[in-house]
Amino acid sequence: DVTLAQFLTVQEPRAWEAAKKDAASGAHAGENEGEMRWRAAINRYKMPDNAERLLVDMNGQLEIMERALKEVCGAARRLADRAKAFAFELGSFRAAWAGLERAEALSADPRAVEHTTASASNLASVMTKTGRALSAWTRIADFEGVMIETLVFEIFKYEVGQVGALKDMIRSRDEMVAASVKAQRTLEKHDAELGLLTSGGGRDDKIMRQTQQVEADKVALERCNYVVDFMTKGLFFSEIDRFSTEKLQMINEMFGMLGVSGQAYAGRLGKLWDVVISQLELDPVHMAAMAKKTMAANSSGTPEGAPPGSPPGSPGAL
Known part of the structure; x- marks a missing residue:
């Protein structure tokens, strides 16, 4: 951007004044019209009278x-990690269940064992169906950690990061305020020295x-003050409100x-368990009551079947 390049590089006073006039008149607007309109809007903006106090208060709020x-970010990270850990452990449970599936299938195979029970084949079928359900559950559970993360x-x-960026902007402005104070002191020092040279009959070349x-x-000094003013207006004109609006x-x-x-996650889980209950030919109302x-x-802490008034952990009735 031509205006920005001039702002950063022009040193000679008359050239600096000319560059400012170019910016004010929109001489380079064709090269960056949006930036020029934004500058014009900020230049027209009237800052609050208590801008300095508001910025100090705002910095405290940002902290x-x-x-x-x-x-919140740390808690979300832990929540996502625990969801992923649950999915991992569910996968481990599925792997262990696969071992049980194989054992039940073996016990139902008359070629592998001498005696099989009447329900062995049905049990092996149930193990296969529930194994498929656990595999599907594991795949669905993987989504929860990704969703939270x-x-x-x-x-x-x-x-x-946005809060940090806004704090950095305020910090940059504070640094420019300090630079302005330093520039003012430098000007006063050199101006006083010029006064001494002029009043003391110093050589013309030194003067x-x-x-x-x-x-x-x-x-x-003018440049520092301009930047401070521009940055302050920019903060109040757009950045602070934009931060709040974007957060909402x-x-x-x-x-x-x-x-x-x-909803999608719960829906997939719901459909999965509907299929399982249907395949196992169970009554969902009865299962809900049992659960x-x-x-x-x-x-x-009191097992079902324990006598009334039994303390937690008492054995149930035989």
């Missing part, structure tokens, strides 16, 4: 926000060099994507 986001962890990781130095100092959009979209992905009763007994 709190960054810590909170990092906590992609739709939660990665999004919050990006958001942590001329010192005058040029003072003019260069003025350009440097991010959370909405994240839970939307998580919701539809969760509820078993889980309730397990959560209380």
